Amino acid sequence: xxxxxxxxxALASVPALCLLVSLxxxxxxxxxxRAEAGINATPCGRAYQSASTAQAAMxxxxxxxxxxxxxxxxxxxxxxxAATCAQxxxxxTLRAAQAQYMAQALAASVGAAYAAPxxxxxxxxxxxxxxxxxRTLRAVILAEDRAGFxxxxxxxxxxxxxxxxxxxxxxxTASRLFSLASAAIRGIVDPRQKVYSLSRLIAAPDTVIDDxxxxxxxxxxxxxxxxxxxxxxxxxxxxxxxxxTAGMPGDSTATRTNTLRALSRLAASRAALALACGYPSFxxxxxx
Numbered sequence: 572x573x574x575x576x577x578x579x580x581a582l583a584s585v586p587a588l589c590l591l592v593s594l595x596x597x598x599x600x601x602x603x604x605r606a607e608a609g610i611n612a613t614p615c616g617r618a619y620q621s622a623s624t625a626q627a628a629m630x631x632x633x634x635x636x637x638x639x640x641x642x643x644x645x646x647x648x649x650x651x652x653a654a655t656c657a658q659x660x661x662x663x664t665l666r667a668a669q670a671q672y673m674a675q676a677l678a679a680s681v682g683a684a685y686a687a688p689x690x691x692x693x694x695x696x697x698x699x700x701x702x703x704x705x706r707t708l709r710a711v712i713l714a715e716d717r718a719g720f721x722x723x724x725x726x727x728x729x730x731x732x733x734x735x736x737x738x739x740x741x742x743x744t745a746s747r748l749f750s751l752a753s754a755a756i757r758g759i760v761d762p763r764q765k766v767y768s769l770s771r772l773i774a775a776p777d778t779v780i781d782d783x784x785x786x787x788x789x790x791x792x793x794x795x796x797x798x799x800x801x802x803x804x805x806x807x808x809x810x811x812x813x814x815x816t817a818g819m820p821g822d823s824t825a826t827r828t829n830t831l832r833a834l835s836r837l838a839a840s841r842a843a844l845a846l847a848c849g850y851p852s853f854x855x856x857x858x859x
Contacts, residue, residue, distance in 0.1 A: 650836055711806065714801035720742075777789065
């Protein structure tokens with residue numbers, strides 16, 4: 572709290588005109604008339620415009636303090652894109668991860684402490700219910716449990732960045748998610764396994780070629796980005812269903828949107844950890 576008050580006082584010291592000019596200089600060109608009104612009339616349109624504006628303010632031409640606040644805001648706003656825009660769950664989630672990573676990187680230089688949303692246990696301790704099908708939830712649970720198993724092995728091998736606390740967090744997240752899934756879906760089968768294949772990790776415990784991009788990265792980073800990608804792939808169908816049923820009598824759009832928001836935060840936190848562990852942060856490495 573003290574750090575936040577310190578930052579707010581620091582931001583207040585930046586001349587308002589300079590701040591507004593720097594942000595406006597990087598903002599996307601405004602659309603005019605009905606086109607802009609039509610975009611902003613939808614939750615998706617408003618979320619996307621807001622996220623894009625914050626993303627632009629992260630540019631290197633702005634002062635570090637402005638970039639830090641913009642990155643922190645962009646992380647939240649891209650999560651809203653993931654939650655409200657059909658077929659943009661992956662974009663919103665990965666952009667949120669990029670923004671969280673930048674905010675974390677800039678925090679020390681502006682005297683701030685930054686904690687990415689969604690941790691520990693993926694932020695699911697505060698979630699009381701889920702509106703998702705069994706296939707979606709099983710995919711996310713499996714991704715978390717498998718990553719926990721892999722990180723535990725890497726920690727035992729003293730692989731860079733790996734730790735038992737990260738492994739435990741993955742496993743605890745999987746357990747919490749299964750508890751929520753069991754409450755929402757009667758008879759859901761637990762997808763978690765006792766063991767997973769370790770052949771690839773045994774062969775390359777320090778660095779590995781990422782199958783999705785062909786880039787070499789720390790093995791721990793590859794495990795985390797792989798977990799995030801599995802979760803995004805598992806949620807994509809759910810995101811489309813949320814948009815398809817919006818406005819229909821008796822639909823559960825609000826609850827479904829909350830579920831998508833929580834799952835996006837989880838996947839973004841895993842992707843942001845991958846970036847912190849050395850996975851490339853440029854777009855070509857993240858967006859296939």
